[in-house]
């Protein structure tokens with residue numbers, strides 16, 4: 001399965017990508033996670049990426065395309081992948097299409113998860129992420145058993161730098177202007193399915209699986 005998950009910030013792309021990755025045994029490739037790993041290295045490149053991310057702006061395409069190409073070279077991506085947060089604009093989508101074509105591959109499906117803006121703000125303001133294993137929680141909707149501590153590995157939970165309300169509103173604007181046109185782009189290619197992101201994570205997952213219409217065979221559960 002080679003799947004793209006599209007959607008506004010906080011739509012649940014990461015949550016769903018993690019669930020589907022566990023179900024199918026293929027990697028979640030999240031451009032935001034790759035960028036945050038570079039930022040943590042505290043290099044010149046990391047500081048440059050952070051300067052865009054902290055303002056809710058997209059990091060320049062060249063930078064992101066290089067990171068994604070490196071990630072695709074890892075062995076685990078050969079059996080399929082779930083792209084989360086990439087592509088973010090038409091140029092990135094074209095680069096993805098060209099790269100896959102050169103490898104004799106193509107995308108199976110693009111699922112756009114939809115969510116109203118006010119729900120986006122609620123979800124993001126309550127998000128907490130594990131510093132150690134990247135597991136995701138929400139202080140109201142998916143709270144950890146012990147506040148601030150990851151249920152899975154005991155790691156520290158933190159709030160992302162770009163999750164303040166003003167930055168979230170900017171990220172929604174950037175999504176509407178730059179990423180939303182991908183719905184038309186992939187619609188024209190006959191790859192798009194839209195899924196309502198309102199509801200519990202397991203309900204949204206069922207909708208995604210229904211939209212895929214039996215395309216992937218679960219290897220677990």
Ligand code: AP5
Nearest residue numbers: 009010011012013014015031032053059085123127138201
């Ligand atoms: P990125 O990390 O990709 O962030 P995003 O797209 O804004 O999406 P989020 O990670 O905020 O949300 P999500 O949809 O994954 O939702 P989640 O599952 O976490 O990008 C960050 C920045 O990096 C960008 O602004 C940009 O600067 C840069 N960047 C990244 N990719 C780039 C690219 N390709 N090109 C250029 N720049 C790029 O859920 C959110 C919360 O809601 C969680 O707390 C979760 O527990 C909870 N939740 C999830 N589902 C449900 C549900 N069904 N019900 C209740 N709560 C739920």
